[in-house]
Amino acid sequence: MERHITDFLYLISIVVFIFGMKGLSSPATARKGNLTAAAGMGLAILIALFSPAEGSFDNHIWIIAGMVVGSAIGLVSAKRVAMTKMPEMVSLFNGLGGATAMLIGFIELKNYQPAVISTVKSLLSNGEAASLMNGEVFSSIFALIIGAVSFSGSLIAWGKLNGSLRDNIKLPAPQIVNLVTLTAIIALSVMIMNGEEMNFALLLILTVLGLFYGVAFVSPIGGGDMPVVISLLNSFTGVGAAVAGLIYGNNIMIIGGILVGASGTILTVLMCEAMNRSLISVIVGGLGSSG
Amino acid sequence: MDVILNFIAENLPMITILTLATFVGIEIIAKVPTVLHTPLMSGSNAISGVVVIGAILLIRDAKPDEYLTLIIGFLGIALAMINVVGGFAVTNRMLEMFKKKKK
Numbered sequence: 001m002e003r004h005i006t007d008f009l010y011l012i013s014i015v016v017f018i019f020g021m022k023g024l025s026s027p028a029t030a031r032k033g034n035l036t037a038a039a040g041m042g043l044a045i046l047i048a049l050f051s052p053a054e055g056s057f058d059n060h061i062w063i064i065a066g067m068v069v070g071s072a073i074g075l076v077s078a079k080r081v082a083m084t085k086m087p088e089m090v091s092l093f094n095g096l097g098g099a100t101a102m103l104i105g106f107i108e109l110k111n112y113q114p115a116v117i118s119t120v121k122s123l124l125s126n127g128e129a130a131s132l133m134n135g136e137v138f139s140s141i142f143a144l145i146i147g148a149v150s151f152s153g154s155l156i157a158w159g160k161l162n163g164s165l166r167d168n169i170k171l172p173a174p175q176i177v178n179l180v181t182l183t184a185i186i187a188l189s190v191m192i193m194n195g196e197e198m199n200f201a202l203l204l205i206l207t208v209l210g211l212f213y214g215v216a217f218v219s220p221i222g223g224g225d226m227p228v229v230i231s232l233l234n235s236f237t238g239v240g241a242a243v244a245g246l247i248y249g250n251n252i253m254i255i256g257g258i259l260v261g262a263s264g265t266i267l268t269v270l271m272c273e274a275m276n277r278s279l280i281s282v283i284v285g286g287l288g289s290s291g
Numbered sequence: 292m293d294v295i296l297n298f299i300a301e302n303l304p305m306i307t308i309l310t311l312a313t314f315v316g317i318e319i320i321a322k323v324p325t326v327l328h329t330p331l332m333s334g335s336n337a338i339s340g341v342v343v344i345g346a347i348l349l350i351r352d353a354k355p356d357e358y359l360t361l362i363i364g365f366l367g368i369a370l371a372m373i374n375v376v377g378g379f380a381v382t383n384r385m386l387e388m389f390k391k392k393k394k
Contacts, residue, residue, distance in 0.1 A: 073369070
Protein backbone atom coordinates (compact mmCIF):
# COMPACT_ATOMS: atom_id res chain seq x y z
CA MET A 1 0.00 0.00 0.00
CA GLU A 2 2.66 2.49 1.06
CA ARG A 3 4.75 1.43 -1.92
CA HIS A 4 1.89 2.45 -4.22
CA ILE A 5 1.59 5.87 -2.64
CA THR A 6 5.34 6.38 -3.09
CA ASP A 7 5.13 5.35 -6.74
CA PHE A 8 2.15 7.62 -7.31
CA LEU A 9 4.01 10.60 -5.85
CA TYR A 10 6.98 9.75 -8.10
CA LEU A 11 4.56 9.81 -11.04
CA ILE A 12 3.61 13.39 -10.13
CA SER A 13 7.24 14.49 -10.20
CA ILE A 14 7.69 12.72 -13.57
CA VAL A 15 4.80 14.77 -14.97
CA VAL A 16 6.39 17.92 -13.53
CA PHE A 17 9.69 16.98 -15.24
CA ILE A 18 7.93 16.59 -18.57
CA PHE A 19 6.22 19.98 -18.23
CA GLY A 20 9.58 21.48 -17.30
CA MET A 21 11.37 20.09 -20.34
CA LYS A 22 8.49 21.10 -22.58
CA GLY A 23 8.81 24.64 -21.20
CA LEU A 24 12.58 24.62 -21.76
CA SER A 25 12.11 23.98 -25.45
CA SER A 26 10.36 27.28 -26.18
CA PRO A 27 11.91 30.76 -25.67
CA ALA A 28 8.88 32.33 -23.97
CA THR A 29 8.56 29.63 -21.33
CA ALA A 30 12.17 28.47 -20.96
CA ARG A 31 12.89 30.08 -17.61
CA LYS A 32 9.67 28.91 -16.07
CA GLY A 33 10.33 25.45 -17.50
CA ASN A 34 13.71 25.29 -15.82
CA LEU A 35 12.20 26.24 -12.46
CA THR A 36 9.40 23.71 -12.98
CA ALA A 37 11.93 20.94 -13.61
CA ALA A 38 13.84 22.01 -10.50
CA ALA A 39 10.62 21.79 -8.46
CA GLY A 40 10.05 18.28 -9.83
CA MET A 41 13.54 17.31 -8.71
CA GLY A 42 12.93 18.75 -5.25
CA LEU A 43 9.73 16.74 -4.93
CA ALA A 44 11.45 13.55 -6.11
CA ILE A 45 14.25 13.98 -3.57
CA LEU A 46 11.77 14.57 -0.73
CA ILE A 47 9.91 11.39 -1.68
CA ALA A 48 13.14 9.38 -1.80
CA LEU A 49 14.18 10.76 1.60
CA PHE A 50 10.96 10.19 3.49
CA SER A 51 9.12 7.38 1.75
CA PRO A 52 8.53 4.55 4.23
CA ALA A 53 10.81 1.59 3.56
CA GLU A 54 10.75 -1.64 5.50
CA GLY A 55 14.03 -2.76 7.05
CA SER A 56 15.64 0.52 6.08
CA PHE A 57 18.25 2.06 8.37
CA ASP A 58 17.57 5.52 6.89
CA ASN A 59 20.98 7.03 7.84
CA HIS A 60 19.44 10.45 7.20
CA ILE A 61 22.44 12.27 8.66
CA TRP A 62 24.71 10.96 5.90
CA ILE A 63 22.16 11.87 3.24
CA ILE A 64 21.50 15.39 4.49
CA ALA A 65 25.23 16.01 4.89
CA GLY A 66 25.87 14.93 1.31
CA MET A 67 23.02 17.10 0.05
CA VAL A 68 24.16 20.18 1.94
CA VAL A 69 27.77 19.85 0.78
CA GLY A 70 26.78 19.15 -2.85
CA SER A 71 24.15 21.91 -3.02
CA ALA A 72 26.52 24.49 -1.56
CA ILE A 73 29.32 23.64 -3.99
CA GLY A 74 26.89 23.54 -6.92
CA LEU A 75 25.26 26.86 -6.05
CA VAL A 76 28.52 28.71 -5.46
CA SER A 77 30.19 27.43 -8.62
CA ALA A 78 27.07 28.22 -10.68
CA LYS A 79 26.98 31.79 -9.34
CA ARG A 80 30.67 32.44 -9.78
CA VAL A 81 31.30 30.99 -13.22
CA ALA A 82 31.78 33.54 -15.99
CA MET A 83 29.19 33.51 -18.78
CA THR A 84 31.81 32.49 -21.31
CA LYS A 85 32.78 29.48 -19.21
CA MET A 86 29.25 28.03 -19.09
CA PRO A 87 29.75 25.09 -21.49
CA GLU A 88 32.73 23.72 -19.58
CA MET A 89 30.81 24.14 -16.31
CA VAL A 90 27.93 22.11 -17.73
CA SER A 91 30.42 19.46 -18.83
CA LEU A 92 31.91 19.26 -15.34
CA PHE A 93 28.45 19.02 -13.71
CA ASN A 94 27.51 16.30 -16.17
CA GLY A 95 30.63 14.34 -15.33
CA LEU A 96 29.77 14.43 -11.63
CA GLY A 97 26.31 12.97 -12.33
CA GLY A 98 28.03 10.22 -14.30
CA ALA A 99 30.40 9.64 -11.39
CA THR A 100 27.41 9.04 -9.11
CA ALA A 101 25.98 6.41 -11.48
CA MET A 102 29.42 4.78 -11.53
CA LEU A 103 29.69 4.78 -7.71
CA ILE A 104 26.19 3.33 -7.30
CA GLY A 105 26.92 0.54 -9.78
CA PHE A 106 30.24 -0.20 -8.10
CA ILE A 107 28.88 -0.41 -4.56
CA GLU A 108 25.81 -2.40 -5.56
CA LEU A 109 28.07 -4.93 -7.29
CA LYS A 110 30.56 -5.03 -4.44
CA ASN A 111 27.80 -5.63 -1.88
CA TYR A 112 25.99 -8.13 -4.06
CA GLN A 113 25.29 -11.40 -2.29
CA PRO A 114 24.20 -14.06 -4.76
CA ALA A 115 23.40 -16.72 -2.15
CA VAL A 116 20.81 -14.57 -0.44
CA ILE A 117 19.35 -12.81 -3.40
CA SER A 118 19.43 -15.41 -6.14
CA THR A 119 16.81 -17.55 -4.42
CA VAL A 120 14.42 -14.62 -4.39
CA LYS A 121 15.20 -12.61 -7.45
CA SER A 122 17.12 -14.72 -9.94
CA LEU A 123 15.74 -14.66 -13.45
CA LEU A 124 16.89 -18.24 -13.92
CA SER A 125 13.79 -20.29 -13.39
CA ASN A 126 15.47 -23.68 -13.77
CA GLY A 127 17.16 -23.67 -10.39
CA GLU A 128 20.68 -23.20 -11.72
CA ALA A 129 21.19 -20.12 -9.61
CA ALA A 130 24.97 -20.53 -9.44
CA SER A 131 25.52 -17.55 -11.70
CA LEU A 132 25.36 -13.79 -11.38
CA MET A 133 23.41 -13.63 -14.61
CA ASN A 134 20.36 -11.65 -13.57
CA GLY A 135 18.75 -8.28 -14.09
CA GLU A 136 20.16 -6.60 -11.02
CA VAL A 137 23.78 -7.46 -11.75
CA PHE A 138 23.33 -6.59 -15.42
CA SER A 139 21.85 -3.17 -14.57
CA SER A 140 24.61 -2.48 -12.04
CA ILE A 141 27.36 -3.33 -14.52
CA PHE A 142 25.69 -1.16 -17.16
CA ALA A 143 25.34 1.79 -14.75
CA LEU A 144 28.98 1.39 -13.70
CA ILE A 145 30.30 1.42 -17.28
CA ILE A 146 28.10 4.22 -18.66
CA GLY A 147 28.73 6.31 -15.56
CA ALA A 148 32.50 5.82 -15.81
CA VAL A 149 32.59 6.72 -19.52
CA SER A 150 30.46 9.80 -18.93
CA PHE A 151 32.58 10.87 -15.95
CA SER A 152 36.02 10.62 -17.53
CA GLY A 153 34.78 11.77 -20.95
CA SER A 154 33.20 14.90 -19.43
CA LEU A 155 36.38 15.67 -17.51
CA ILE A 156 38.38 15.49 -20.76
CA ALA A 157 35.82 17.75 -22.50
CA TRP A 158 36.03 20.15 -19.54
CA GLY A 159 39.83 20.19 -19.72
CA LYS A 160 39.79 20.83 -23.44
CA LEU A 161 37.35 23.72 -23.15
CA ASN A 162 39.21 25.49 -20.37
CA GLY A 163 42.49 25.04 -22.18
CA SER A 164 44.28 22.87 -19.63
CA LEU A 165 44.32 20.01 -22.12
CA ARG A 166 45.65 20.25 -25.63
CA ASP A 167 43.00 20.46 -28.32
CA ASN A 168 43.96 17.37 -30.25
CA ILE A 169 45.46 14.68 -28.09
CA LYS A 170 46.54 11.95 -30.43
CA LEU A 171 46.47 8.46 -29.10
CA PRO A 172 48.29 6.00 -31.33
CA ALA A 173 45.77 4.21 -33.58
CA PRO A 174 42.65 5.51 -31.78
CA GLN A 175 40.20 3.26 -33.62
CA ILE A 176 42.07 0.15 -32.54
CA VAL A 177 42.47 1.36 -28.95
CA ASN A 178 38.73 2.12 -28.77
CA LEU A 179 37.74 -1.19 -30.27
CA VAL A 180 40.06 -3.21 -28.03
CA THR A 181 38.86 -1.35 -24.92
CA LEU A 182 35.22 -1.86 -25.80
CA THR A 183 35.78 -5.56 -26.49
CA ALA A 184 37.61 -5.94 -23.18
CA ILE A 185 34.75 -4.20 -21.35
CA ILE A 186 32.17 -6.54 -22.85
CA ALA A 187 34.34 -9.63 -22.20
CA LEU A 188 34.90 -8.63 -18.56
CA SER A 189 31.19 -7.95 -18.03
CA VAL A 190 30.34 -11.40 -19.39
CA MET A 191 33.02 -12.95 -17.15
CA ILE A 192 31.59 -11.23 -14.08
CA MET A 193 28.05 -12.27 -14.93
CA ASN A 194 29.08 -15.88 -15.49
CA GLY A 195 30.87 -16.02 -12.15
CA GLU A 196 29.42 -17.65 -9.08
CA GLU A 197 30.32 -14.81 -6.80
CA MET A 198 31.41 -11.22 -7.22
CA ASN A 199 35.07 -10.95 -8.19
CA PHE A 200 36.35 -7.70 -6.70
CA ALA A 201 39.51 -7.60 -8.82
CA LEU A 202 37.53 -7.96 -12.05
CA LEU A 203 35.17 -5.24 -10.83
CA LEU A 204 38.07 -2.83 -10.29
CA ILE A 205 39.55 -3.58 -13.72
CA LEU A 206 36.14 -3.06 -15.31
CA THR A 207 35.84 0.35 -13.64
CA VAL A 208 39.29 1.41 -14.79
CA LEU A 209 38.54 0.24 -18.34
CA GLY A 210 35.29 2.22 -18.35
CA LEU A 211 37.15 5.35 -17.23
CA PHE A 212 39.82 4.74 -19.86
CA TYR A 213 37.22 4.31 -22.57
CA GLY A 214 35.77 7.75 -21.79
CA VAL A 215 39.23 9.27 -22.16
CA ALA A 216 39.97 7.36 -25.37
CA PHE A 217 36.57 8.28 -26.82
CA VAL A 218 36.74 12.05 -26.23
CA SER A 219 40.48 12.75 -26.49
CA PRO A 220 40.82 12.64 -30.29
CA ILE A 221 37.80 14.92 -30.88
CA GLY A 222 38.66 18.57 -31.56
CA GLY A 223 37.70 21.42 -29.20
CA GLY A 224 35.29 22.94 -31.73
CA ASP A 225 33.10 19.87 -31.57
CA MET A 226 33.05 19.76 -27.76
CA PRO A 227 29.49 21.17 -27.34
CA VAL A 228 28.19 18.25 -29.38
CA VAL A 229 30.28 15.81 -27.35
CA ILE A 230 29.02 17.30 -24.08
CA SER A 231 25.45 16.91 -25.28
CA LEU A 232 26.17 13.29 -26.19
CA LEU A 233 27.78 12.60 -22.80
CA ASN A 234 24.79 14.28 -21.18
CA SER A 235 22.49 11.74 -22.79
CA PHE A 236 24.90 9.01 -21.59
CA THR A 237 24.49 10.23 -18.01
CA GLY A 238 20.72 10.14 -18.52
CA VAL A 239 20.88 6.54 -19.64
CA GLY A 240 23.23 5.79 -16.72
CA ALA A 241 20.67 7.24 -14.29
CA ALA A 242 17.90 5.19 -15.92
CA VAL A 243 19.90 1.98 -15.69
CA ALA A 244 20.77 2.72 -12.06
CA GLY A 245 17.02 3.15 -11.55
CA LEU A 246 16.47 -0.37 -12.84
CA ILE A 247 18.56 -1.69 -9.92
CA TYR A 248 16.02 -0.26 -7.48
CA GLY A 249 12.95 -0.55 -9.71
CA ASN A 250 12.63 3.20 -9.22
CA ASN A 251 10.35 4.85 -11.80
CA ILE A 252 11.50 8.44 -11.41
CA MET A 253 15.11 7.48 -12.11
CA ILE A 254 14.15 5.24 -15.01
CA ILE A 255 11.81 7.70 -16.71
CA GLY A 256 13.76 10.86 -15.84
CA GLY A 257 16.94 9.22 -17.10
CA ILE A 258 15.36 7.98 -20.31
CA LEU A 259 13.81 11.39 -20.96
CA VAL A 260 17.29 12.93 -20.79
CA GLY A 261 18.81 10.06 -22.75
CA ALA A 262 16.30 10.33 -25.59
CA SER A 263 16.02 14.11 -25.75
CA GLY A 264 19.79 14.43 -25.30
CA THR A 265 20.42 12.19 -28.28
CA ILE A 266 17.98 14.16 -30.46
CA LEU A 267 19.46 17.43 -29.19
CA THR A 268 22.93 16.17 -30.12
CA VAL A 269 21.73 15.48 -33.66
CA LEU A 270 20.03 18.91 -33.85
CA MET A 271 23.23 20.62 -32.64
CA CYS A 272 25.23 18.80 -35.31
CA GLU A 273 22.73 19.91 -37.95
CA ALA A 274 22.97 23.52 -36.73
CA MET A 275 26.74 23.29 -37.21
CA ASN A 276 26.35 21.61 -40.60
CA ARG A 277 28.02 18.46 -39.32
CA SER A 278 26.82 14.94 -38.91
CA LEU A 279 27.17 13.10 -35.61
CA ILE A 280 29.12 10.35 -37.35
CA SER A 281 31.60 12.82 -38.80
CA VAL A 282 32.18 14.40 -35.37
CA ILE A 283 32.92 11.04 -33.76
CA VAL A 284 34.70 9.34 -36.64
CA GLY A 285 36.34 12.60 -37.72
CA GLY A 286 37.97 12.77 -34.33
CA LEU A 287 38.96 9.14 -34.42
CA GLY A 288 40.33 9.40 -37.94
CA SER A 289 42.34 12.54 -37.32
CA SER A 290 45.58 10.73 -36.66
CA GLY A 291 45.14 8.00 -39.22
CA MET B 292 17.02 -17.76 -25.52
CA ASP B 293 15.00 -18.82 -22.47
CA VAL B 294 16.78 -16.18 -20.44
CA ILE B 295 15.75 -13.49 -22.92
CA LEU B 296 12.14 -14.67 -23.09
CA ASN B 297 11.97 -14.86 -19.31
CA PHE B 298 13.41 -11.38 -19.06
CA ILE B 299 10.80 -9.98 -21.45
CA ALA B 300 7.99 -11.82 -19.68
CA GLU B 301 8.99 -10.57 -16.26
CA ASN B 302 9.76 -7.00 -17.26
CA LEU B 303 7.07 -6.20 -19.83
CA PRO B 304 5.62 -3.21 -17.90
CA MET B 305 9.13 -1.76 -17.54
CA ILE B 306 9.93 -2.28 -21.22
CA THR B 307 6.65 -0.56 -22.12
CA ILE B 308 7.48 2.42 -19.89
CA LEU B 309 11.01 2.69 -21.33
CA THR B 310 9.71 2.64 -24.91
CA LEU B 311 7.00 5.24 -24.30
CA ALA B 312 9.33 7.50 -22.28
CA THR B 313 11.81 7.44 -25.17
CA PHE B 314 9.14 8.78 -27.52
CA VAL B 315 8.09 11.44 -25.03
CA GLY B 316 11.72 12.52 -24.65
CA ILE B 317 12.11 12.83 -28.41
CA GLU B 318 8.77 14.58 -28.97
CA ILE B 319 8.98 17.28 -26.29
CA ILE B 320 12.14 18.78 -27.71
CA ALA B 321 11.71 18.04 -31.42
CA LYS B 322 10.97 21.68 -32.30
CA VAL B 323 13.50 23.46 -30.08
CA PRO B 324 15.01 26.58 -31.73
CA THR B 325 18.81 26.79 -32.11
CA VAL B 326 19.18 29.57 -29.50
CA LEU B 327 17.84 27.24 -26.83
CA HIS B 328 20.18 24.32 -27.56
CA THR B 329 22.67 25.16 -24.82
CA PRO B 330 20.13 26.03 -22.08
CA LEU B 331 18.14 22.89 -22.90
CA MET B 332 21.28 20.78 -22.72
CA SER B 333 22.14 22.37 -19.41
CA GLY B 334 18.62 21.93 -18.04
CA SER B 335 18.32 18.31 -19.07
CA ASN B 336 21.80 17.76 -17.64
CA ALA B 337 20.42 18.92 -14.29
CA ILE B 338 17.54 16.45 -14.67
CA SER B 339 20.00 13.61 -15.26
CA GLY B 340 21.15 14.37 -11.72
CA VAL B 341 18.04 12.38 -10.76
CA VAL B 342 20.63 9.64 -10.21
CA VAL B 343 20.90 11.24 -6.73
CA ILE B 344 17.75 9.28 -5.85
CA GLY B 345 19.72 6.07 -6.35
CA ALA B 346 22.46 7.23 -4.01
CA ILE B 347 19.83 8.15 -1.39
CA LEU B 348 18.22 4.70 -1.68
CA LEU B 349 21.68 3.11 -1.48
CA ILE B 350 22.45 4.86 1.81
CA ARG B 351 18.99 4.24 3.29
CA ASP B 352 19.46 0.50 2.85
CA ALA B 353 23.00 0.39 4.25
CA LYS B 354 23.61 -0.85 7.78
CA PRO B 355 24.95 1.89 10.09
CA ASP B 356 28.35 0.13 10.29
CA GLU B 357 28.84 -0.34 6.54
CA TYR B 358 31.18 2.59 6.36
CA LEU B 359 32.44 2.06 2.80
CA THR B 360 28.87 2.10 1.46
CA LEU B 361 27.98 5.12 3.58
CA ILE B 362 31.05 7.10 2.53
CA ILE B 363 30.72 6.26 -1.16
CA GLY B 364 27.00 6.98 -0.94
CA PHE B 365 27.70 10.32 0.72
CA LEU B 366 30.17 11.12 -2.06
CA GLY B 367 27.62 10.07 -4.68
CA ILE B 368 24.92 12.28 -3.17
CA ALA B 369 27.28 15.26 -2.94
CA LEU B 370 28.46 14.89 -6.56
CA ALA B 371 24.94 14.38 -7.91
CA MET B 372 23.67 17.39 -5.92
CA ILE B 373 26.40 19.54 -7.49
CA ASN B 374 25.03 18.36 -10.83
CA VAL B 375 21.40 19.08 -9.85
CA VAL B 376 21.72 22.41 -8.04
CA GLY B 377 24.58 23.72 -10.18
CA GLY B 378 22.80 22.57 -13.33
CA PHE B 379 19.51 24.32 -12.62
CA ALA B 380 21.27 27.46 -11.34
CA VAL B 381 23.53 27.72 -14.39
CA THR B 382 20.56 27.19 -16.71
CA ASN B 383 18.66 29.92 -14.90
CA ARG B 384 21.57 32.32 -15.37
CA MET B 385 21.81 31.50 -19.07
CA LEU B 386 18.10 32.14 -19.55
CA GLU B 387 18.24 35.42 -17.61
CA MET B 388 20.89 36.66 -20.00
CA PHE B 389 18.80 35.46 -22.89
CA LYS B 390 15.84 37.52 -21.69
CA LYS B 391 17.91 40.70 -21.30
CA LYS B 392 19.28 40.27 -24.80
CA LYS B 393 15.78 40.13 -26.25
CA LYS B 394 14.83 43.45 -24.66
